[in-house]
Amino acid sequence: MTASWRQKAAVTFATEKHPARSRDGMVVTNHPLASAAGAEMLAAGGNAVDAAIAALFALSVVEPMMVGIVGGGMAQIRMADGRHVVLDGQSRAPGAAHPAMFRPTGFGYEVEGRANTHGATAVATPGTLRGWCDALERFGVLKLADVMAPAIRHARSGFAVTPYLAACLTEAAHDLAQDAEARRILTDDGAPLPAGHRLVMADYAETLQLVAAQGPDALYTGDLGGRIVDALQAAGSVMTREDLASVETVTREPVRGFYRGHEIVGPPPPSAGGVHVIQMLKILEGFDLACMGFGSIEAAHLTAEVLRIAFADRAAATADPAFVEVPVARLISDGYAAERRARIDPDRTQAWQAGVGAVGEAHTTHVTVADRDGNIVSTTQTINALFGARIIIPGTGIIPNNYMALFDPVPGRANSIAPGKRVTTSMAPTIVLKDGKPRYAIGLPGGLRIFGSVMQALVNLLEYGMSLQEAVEAPRLWTQGAELELEDGFPPAVEAGLQAKGWQTLRLPHVGGGMNAIAFDDRDMEGAACWRADGVAIGLGGGLARAGTRFWPDSPAGR
Numbered sequence: 001m002t003a004s005w006r007q008k009a010a011v012t013f014a015t016e017k018h019p020a021r022s023r024d025g026m027v028v029t030n031h032p033l034a035s036a037a038g039a040e041m042l043a044a045g046g047n048a049v050d051a052a053i054a055a056l057f058a059l060s061v062v063e064p065m066m067v068g069i070v071g072g073g074m075a076q077i078r079m080a081d082g083r084h085v086v087l088d089g090q091s092r093a094p095g096a097a098h099p100a101m102f103r104p105t106g107f108g109y110e111v112e113g114r115a116n117t118h119g120a121t122a123v124a125t126p127g128t129l130r131g132w133c134d135a136l137e138r139f140g141v142l143k144l145a146d147v148m149a150p151a152i153r154h155a156r157s158g159f160a161v162t163p164y165l166a167a168c169l170t171e172a173a174h175d176l177a178q179d180a181e182a183r184r185i186l187t188d189d190g191a192p193l194p195a196g197h198r199l200v201m202a203d204y205a206e207t208l209q210l211v212a213a214q215g216p217d218a219l220y221t222g223d224l225g226g227r228i229v230d231a232l233q234a235a236g237s238v239m240t241r242e243d244l245a246s247v248e249t250v251t252r253e254p255v256r257g258f259y260r261g262h263e264i265v266g267p268p269p270p271s272a273g274g275v276h277v278i279q280m281l282k283i284l285e286g287f288d289l290a291c292m293g294f295g296s297i298e299a300a301h302l303t304a305e306v307l308r309i310a311f312a313d314r315a316a317a318t319a320d321p322a323f324v325e326v327p328v329a330r331l332i333s334d335g336y337a338a339e340r341r342a343r344i345d346p347d348r349t350q351a352w353q354a355g356v357g358a359v360g361e362a363h364t365t366h367v368t369v370a371d372r373d374g375n376i377v378s379t380t381q382t383i384n385a386l387f388g389a390r391i392i393i394p395g396t397g398i399i400p401n402n403y404m405a406l407f408d409p410v411p412g413r414a415n416s417i418a419p420g421k422r423v424t425t426s427m428a429p430t431i432v433l434k435d436g437k438p439r440y441a442i443g444l445p446g447g448l449r450i451f452g453s454v455m456q457a458l459v460n461l462l463e464y465g466m467s468l469q470e471a472v473e474a475p476r477l478w479t480q481g482a483e484l485e486l487e488d489g490f491p492p493a494v495e496a497g498l499q500a501k502g503w504q505t506l507r508l509p510h511v512g513g514g515m516n517a518i519a520f521d522d523r524d525m526e527g528a529a530c531w532r533a534d535g536v537a538i539g540l541g542g543g544l545a546r547a548g549t550r551f552w553p554d555s556p557a558g559r
Contacts, residue, residue, distance in 0.1 A: 005464040011295025011475055013489050016531040019469045022539025023524040024372040027051050028516035030066070030365050030445070030533040033159060034058040037150035038369055039538040041142060048375040049077065049139040050147050053132050055367045056381055057151035057208065061201060062159050063534075064186070065168040065387045066365040066445060069211070069219065070126040070228065070400040073381030074267045075135055076254060076429045078438065080374035084431070086267045088250040089131020089381075090422045091124035091403040095246075096238035097419055099411035102404075109409055116404045118175060120235035122389045124403035124423060125243045126219075128381060133216040134249040139375075145212040152212065155205035155397070158198040164534050166195040172387045181392035182399075204397025220244045224396065231393050232400070246420075257332045259285055260462045263433040268328065270320040273428025273451040275331050276310040280455045282337035283309065283344075284463075294464045295475065295490060297497030298346065303459070304479050304503065305344050305352075307452050311480035312352040317414055320422040324414050349502040352481070364445030366429070368516050370438075370525055372540075376518070378429035378441045380450070426450040432458065438520045440468075445533075446512030449478045449485075453512040468519040472530040476511040479503075487511050 006012055020026065025048070027038035037058035038051035046054075052075070060068045067073075072091035078084050102111035115121045136144060161169070169176070170192040176182040177190040185201065186193065193199060211218050218224045225244045232239050255268045257278035264281060266274025283306045292299040317326055330336055364382035382401070383389075389402040406423040408415040415424050428451040432440040440461060444453055453476055460471035475489030483506040486495055495505050514533020519526045529535025 005290075005294055005466055008291070008293035009295055010293050010297070010494055011490055013473070013475060015469045015473045017469065017473070017529060017535070019526050019528040020537040020539040021524055021526050022541055024543055025051070025540040026370050026518050026525045026527040026537065027055060028368045028518060028527040028529050028535065028537040029055045029059060030514045030516065030529065030535045031059060031062045032534065032536040033062045033150070033154055034367070035536045035538045038367070039540060040150060041147055042371060042540050044142065044146070046142045046147070047140060047373065048369040048371040048377045049135055050142040051371070052367050052369045052377040052379055053136045053140065054147040054150060055369070056132055056379070057148050058154060059365050059367070061151050061155045061204065063165070063365055064201070064399055065165065065172070066383065067381045068383045068388065068399050068401070069129040070123070070398050071128040071381060071383040071388065072124070072126060072401060072403055072423065072425075073128055073131060073379060074271050074425065074427045074429055075131065075377060075379035076265070076267060076431055077135065077139055078376040078431055079139070082436070084254050084265055086252040086254050087131055087135050088252050088270070088422070089127035090270060090425060091126050091401055092247070092423070093404065093407065093417050093419060093421045094125050094237070094239040094243045095419045096240070097417050099416045099418065101417060102409040104409040109405060109407070111409050116407070116409060117385060117402050118390055120232040120237040120389065120391065122402035122404045123232055123237055123239065123400045125239060125247060126401060127247055127249065129211065129216045129219050130247050131249045144215060148208055148212040152205050152208045155201040155208060158200035161193050161195055161197045161199050162534050163195040166193060168386055169193050172390060175390040176387060179391040181394050182387075182390065185392060185397065186387075201397050203395055207396045207398060220247055227396065228393050228398065228400070255328060255332060257282060259458065261434070262439060262462055264458070265431045265433065266428055268321070269326040270422045270424045271427050272314045272424060273426055273454065274430070275326075275328055276314055277428050277430065277451050277455050277458070278332045279313070279337065280306040280310050280452075281458065282332065282334060283341045284459065286338070286341045289459060289463045290465070294460070295494060297494055297501070300477060300490070300494060300498060301346070301349065301501050301503075302344065303456065304477055304484050304498070305349060307479050308352045308481050309340050310452070315414070320424065323418055323421050347501060364427070364447065364450070364513065366443040366445055366514075366516055368441050368443060368518050368527070370441065370518050370520070374438075376431060376438055376441050378431055378443050380427040380429045380443050380445065382445065428454040430454055430458070440517060440519050442515065442517035444513050444515035448480060449512035452478050453515065457515060457517070468517055468526055468528045472515040472517055472528050478511045485511050
């Protein structure tokens, strides 16, 4: 670690993982087999998009609690020519869904009988598979069957359950055991599978093989989709085959803003990530956080306050732009940042109301990839909660999402349920530019904690001057208005100082999920993954033989 930020830091720490450096390509995911799948595509002549999609298919096998083909997600792609595009493959409410379809309990988005979080009624119309295949068709160079091969191989032959996956299985074991297919595949007769157990997903291998042969229409208009809808309807879902057939990937322009001379490029609504990352950074830019020191009481207080501000505005105004007019320009403007900044009390926390008019999460995974030609992918994908709806569609191995949990069950609000409405998400696949050139690509899973964690990592890099590995592993905090969550890395003195400012604190072993990122300079790139997941960075070095090189069997070296 460098001394530059340590000299004033109130919180110091030792990184647990090591970064990887490369010139010819970098793949960073939250599982070593997925990173290897992406690296395999780069080695085979594929580009960053090929590698990212291969990694995502592999993650749907080896990280089944986080991502699957019946889910949703956002991808930001920067092409080698400098163009940026956001591909929105988010899930939507079924056509027969309506604002009063669940009975709210009065506690957040909770409803009676857990109907929006568990089982068939929690499943939203999935956009994942269409989004992945559209990205590959538009920007990749390899065939779908080729990029799916590693995932099919691991599903068919099996893979070792990591301690992380074992812990997730333990957490969800009770619910998984209530579903016959989930109990059969993901438990040992109801008991959690232990670390080291070889998990074979034979049904899912056949499903993936079908998709590799037929493309995404196997799910959206074919027999596979019919089987999924039939199973869900039999268990109470309102989803129809017409809902699946109508799924389209939406191409969106990213949102952009500046912080400390760097351009921050993120996803637009229905993602809250890009808008509110930029909003928070603009507010913080008016403070000298570096002088306060990383993890200081003063800096932590300001960071928490901007999180409260962002969540107040998110609740009021951020939703599917096809249904509500999201005031993006206002939220990311310098003037609005100045208004909100002026109201912050450095000595006391306060309740925040939305500063814009009202109109009208989760367990995830993230992949960051770059190739030698300058193509970059930062993508966050999910089935929402841990193991999604906690069921498996019989005979398919598919774990569907529980994305209906992300809609407000109370009618008349920005994020209330409406037919065909896309879920609002905190996903924040972000690319940072300096003088028009890529400097960082970053993202993570973690539901509501995603965009606040991305914001903190960017502050770590651009304000405190941390290395990439330090920035992704540094202790985090989070709040959306009530308790202030603090990772164990914050010392007791900082917690006490925050409590003196009126914060109610809650200690947690981790805030958000496994962040991964790539840093770029004029020579090469560096990849890093944090300790909060099974993340691994794999870089490509070396390359093909110099042009004109031949093997001469008659030479002394060949004898």
